[in-house]
Amino acid sequence: MTFAEARALFPALERVAYLNAGTFGPLAQPVVDAVEAELQHDLLHGRVGTTWFERALELRAALRRELATLVGAQPEQVALTASTTDGCNAVLAGLDLRPEHEIVTTDSEHFGLLGPLHASGAWVVVTPPDPEAILAAVGPRTRLIAVSEVLWTTGTHLPVHELREQAAVPILVDAAQSVGAIPVDVRGLDFVAFAGQKWLCGPDATGALVVSDPERLRIGRPGYFAQLSHDPDGTFVPRPGAARFDPNWLPLSAVSGLRAALALRPDWALERAAETAARCRELLAPLVDLEPGDATLVSFRPDRDPTELVASLERDGVMVRELPGRNLVRVSVGWWTSQEDLLRLRGALESG
Amino acid sequence: MTFAEARALFPALERVAYLNAGTFGPLAQPVVDAVEAELQHDLLHGRVGTTWFERALELRAALRRELATLVGAQPEQVALTASTTDGCNAVLAGLDLRPEHEIVTTDSEHFGLLGPLHASGAWVVVTPPDPEAILAAVGPRTRLIAVSEVLWTTGTHLPVHELREQAAVPILVDAAQSVGAIPVDVRGLDFVAFAGQKWLCGPDATGALVVSDPERLRIGRPGYFAQLSHDPDGTFVPRPGAARFDPNWLPLSAVSGLRAALALRPDWALERAAETAARCRELLAPLVDLEPGDATLVSFRPDRDPTELVASLERDGVMVRELPGRNLVRVSVGWWTSQEDLLRLRGALESG
Numbered sequence: 001m002t003f004a005e006a007r008a009l010f011p012a013l014e015r016v017a018y019l020n021a022g023t024f025g026p027l028a029q030p031v032v033d034a035v036e037a038e039l040q041h042d043l044l045h046g047r048v049g050t051t052w053f054e055r056a057l058e059l060r061a062a063l064r065r066e067l068a069t070l071v072g073a074q075p076e077q078v079a080l081t082a083s084t085t086d087g088c089n090a091v092l093a094g095l096d097l098r099p100e101h102e103i104v105t106t107d108s109e110h111f112g113l114l115g116p117l118h119a120s121g122a123w124v125v126v127t128p129p130d131p132e133a134i135l136a137a138v139g140p141r142t143r144l145i146a147v148s149e150v151l152w153t154t155g156t157h158l159p160v161h162e163l164r165e166q167a168a169v170p171i172l173v174d175a176a177q178s179v180g181a182i183p184v185d186v187r188g189l190d191f192v193a194f195a196g197q198k199w200l201c202g203p204d205a206t207g208a209l210v211v212s213d214p215e216r217l218r219i220g221r222p223g224y225f226a227q228l229s230h231d232p233d234g235t236f237v238p239r240p241g242a243a244r245f246d247p248n249w250l251p252l253s254a255v256s257g258l259r260a261a262l263a264l265r266p267d268w269a270l271e272r273a274a275e276t277a278a279r280c281r282e283l284l285a286p287l288v289d290l291e292p293g294d295a296t297l298v299s300f301r302p303d304r305d306p307t308e309l310v311a312s313l314e315r316d317g318v319m320v321r322e323l324p325g326r327n328l329v330r331v332s333v334g335w336w337t338s339q340e341d342l343l344r345l346r347g348a349l350e351s352g
Numbered sequence: 353m354t355f356a357e358a359r360a361l362f363p364a365l366e367r368v369a370y371l372n373a374g375t376f377g378p379l380a381q382p383v384v385d386a387v388e389a390e391l392q393h394d395l396l397h398g399r400v401g402t403t404w405f406e407r408a409l410e411l412r413a414a415l416r417r418e419l420a421t422l423v424g425a426q427p428e429q430v431a432l433t434a435s436t437t438d439g440c441n442a443v444l445a446g447l448d449l450r451p452e453h454e455i456v457t458t459d460s461e462h463f464g465l466l467g468p469l470h471a472s473g474a475w476v477v478v479t480p481p482d483p484e485a486i487l488a489a490v491g492p493r494t495r496l497i498a499v500s501e502v503l504w505t506t507g508t509h510l511p512v513h514e515l516r517e518q519a520a521v522p523i524l525v526d527a528a529q530s531v532g533a534i535p536v537d538v539r540g541l542d543f544v545a546f547a548g549q550k551w552l553c554g555p556d557a558t559g560a561l562v563v564s565d566p567e568r569l570r571i572g573r574p575g576y577f578a579q580l581s582h583d584p585d586g587t588f589v590p591r592p593g594a595a596r597f598d599p600n601w602l603p604l605s606a607v608s609g610l611r612a613a614l615a616l617r618p619d620w621a622l623e624r625a626a627e628t629a630a631r632c633r634e635l636l637a638p639l640v641d642l643e644p645g646d647a648t649l650v651s652f653r654p655d656r657d658p659t660e661l662v663a664s665l666e667r668d669g670v671m672v673r674e675l676p677g678r679n680l681v682r683v684s685v686g687w688w689t690s691q692e693d694l695l696r697l698r699g700a701l702e703s704g
Contacts, residue, residue, distance in 0.1 A: 011396050012395065012397055012398035012400075015397065015398070016397075016398060016400070016401075018398055023399075024399035024400060025399075026398055026399075027391075027395045027398075027399070029395065032391050032392070032394075035391060036391065039379075039388065040384070042379055043364065043384045044364060044367070045364055045367065045368075046364035046367070046368060046370055046376075046379075047375075047376035047378075047379070047549075048364075048372050048375070048376060048671045049368075049671055050663065050666060082434060082557070082599075082600045082601075083575075083600050085574075085575050085599075086600060089573045089574075089599075093445065093471075093573065105586075107584040111576055111578075111579055111582055111588070112576055114582060114585070114586035115571075115574030115575070115576070115579065115582070115586055115588065116573070116586075117585075118574070118582075118585060118586025118587055119445075119572055119574050119586075124585040124586055126584045197399075203603065204601060204603035204604070204605070204606075205557065205601055205603050205606070218471075219471060220471055221445065221468070221471060221573065222437075222441075222463075222467030222468060222470070222471050223441075223467070224463055224464055224467070226463075227463055229677075230463055230466060230467070230470075232461075233466070233469075233470060233477075234457075234463070234468075234469045234471075234476055235470055236463070236467065236470065247438070247441075248434045248435050248438060248557060249435065249556060249557055251555065251557050251606075252556070253556070254556075254557075311402065314401055319398065319400045319401055325581075
């Protein structure tokens with residue numbers, strides 16, 4: 001599949017310079033077709049019957065396999081969630097941390113990770129997003145390092161494998177801005193949570209949690225799929241593997257939509273995304289004060305009010321986002337991003 | 353809207369006797385139309401831009417108002433969830449129960465409630481699903497009564513308001529089999545969780561949690577919407593009202609689909625459902641050993657293997673479900689259920 005062929009799958013790219021996959025990726029026609037095919041089936045035949053349920057379980061298993069392949073996991077290590085937050089909450093709910101325990105995180109995390117950390121009751125130690133600072137903060141009370149692989153603010157790429165090895169403490173990786181954007185290999189990481197609707201261009205409310213050793217994490221927040229069987233007081237025999245952490249039923253439409261999104265990803269997606277992000281940095285460097293990220297998020301500190309700038313860019317059909325309270329504007333560069341998108345951004349910045 | 357007009361909105365009803373709304377309700381054409389309209393918009397214009405996000409927030413607020421009206425709540429008391437289980441988990445995560453605390457429940461609850469009860473760490477006291485037995489089990493250590501308003505197994509209707517008043521202990525009501533099926537008024541109840549995809553005939557992975565006093569329940573499992581603002585360690589200013597318990601982003605397609613499902617419910621829905629369920633009991637009484645339920649679930653103990661019976665009925669186009677391990681078959685009677693559906697069930701039972 002050529003770049004032109006791949007890009008033509010996304011109707012919205014014809015209208016705007018779509019540079020906000022860090023929030024929601026663009027949707028491709030085959031993804032929406034897959035969603036609608038499930039909906040039409042459910043409408044005409046009902047969400048009912050043995051065949052329907054058996055197919056649902058097969059599709060879930062297939063999605064689990066495909067997500068595992070994407071990130072170097074085993075299918076038994078993958079839970080199907082609705083969001084990165086879902087995954088973070090499942091991990092924190094299962095670790096049973098107390099106020100005397102510490103979690104080390106950075107000052108640049110998303111609330112989808114931070115909220116669960118805070119709610120866990122453990123003491124949250126905040127460091128600059130720097131490997132040395134993170135390692136220096138790890139002490140005898142540390143039960144978890146919880147950081148993003150790519151910071152949602154600046155696009156900085158943290159060496160999560162090295163952190164895990166050197167700290168010798170379990171790590172929860174918020175991979176919302178890495179999976180689908182840069183090469184991700186979860187091997188050696190304890191818990192990795194990511195989203196389907198951002199860089200994977202899947203339907204809303206899709207995602208996954210990879211748990212390296214599912215037997216060792218308590219099921220703190222069970223959904224129906226947590227159990228194979230249970231007693232009247234709720235004591236249960238857990239389902240094998242990380243499927244026990246599936247928090248909810250995922251609509252078949254979402255399962256099939258995400259599978260379609262994974263299937264259409266070109267072989268060259270990650271390579272091209274890296275090149276285009278580098279090109280974006282080159283184009284913007286003379287114009288704005290760039291943050292030193294090296295992934296597919298390109299953030300800059302504008303010389304005017306960021307809210308007004310983002311609104312002005314939007315009027316020019318250039319969709320980026322502001323990072324509230326940080327005086328930063330963030331550009332998300334995907335494998336589908338064209339040279340023209342970048343020039344449109346530069347032009348709007350020059351004229352705006 | 354006449355019965356014939358209302359029923360004609362559901363294409364699947366032309367094919368099968370759809371008697372499993374206790375799992376998934378039938379989908380109406382306007383619901384799928386609403387879902388697809390959102391998808392098409394997202395496909396063509398992207399999930400991006402100020403207008404898109406502002407509309408998303410407006411649609412969420414509208415859904416919250418409509419669900420509140422449905423059950424006698426205030427919009428500020430309604431959290432938007434993906435399932436009944438989501439709601440139960442949010443409550444248990446916030447109550448911070450310990451092993452010395454007790455929860456009183458019945459021996460006939462769904463794992464969507466029981467799983468969260470067990471995972472809470474409190475001692476789960478199991479009683480027969482009888483108001484006197486439930487009240488007798490409440491003691492000084494009881495921190496919560498957690499029961500279904502309508503038992504998913506037998507369809508028995510528990511007097512949850514009386515239980516709450518007489519026990520003077522907070523109550524969590526699993527309303528998965530009551531909201532949309534029988535008249536429900538949440539006033540006087542502390543926590544009420546229900547689903548959108550069953551008796552309300554909404555899209556998959558929709559639901560709500562009503563929290564009578566949102567300020568008094570800790571946010572144990574925060575999602576992005578929990579906060580108005582936060583510090584780098586995750587400490588946050590909660591959003592006003594029960595919206596703080598929204599666990600995840602709901603797809604706009606799901607929000608609009610559920611709104612469409614609520615909008616098409618006829619005024620006579622609950623009255624007709626009760627009449628049709630009573631008629632179902634009359635028709636089946638001579639044939640099978642009925643459970644003494646009085647809501648819209650009609651369960652019976654078959655004189656042959658329930659798995660085989662359910663499969664045989666399915667071959668005849670009659671969709672009901674088995675309740676595993678209980679030797680029960682369950683018939684879900686909705687406001688859309690016709691006399692012909694019931695006769696088809698009776699005929700299949702007589703000939704099967």
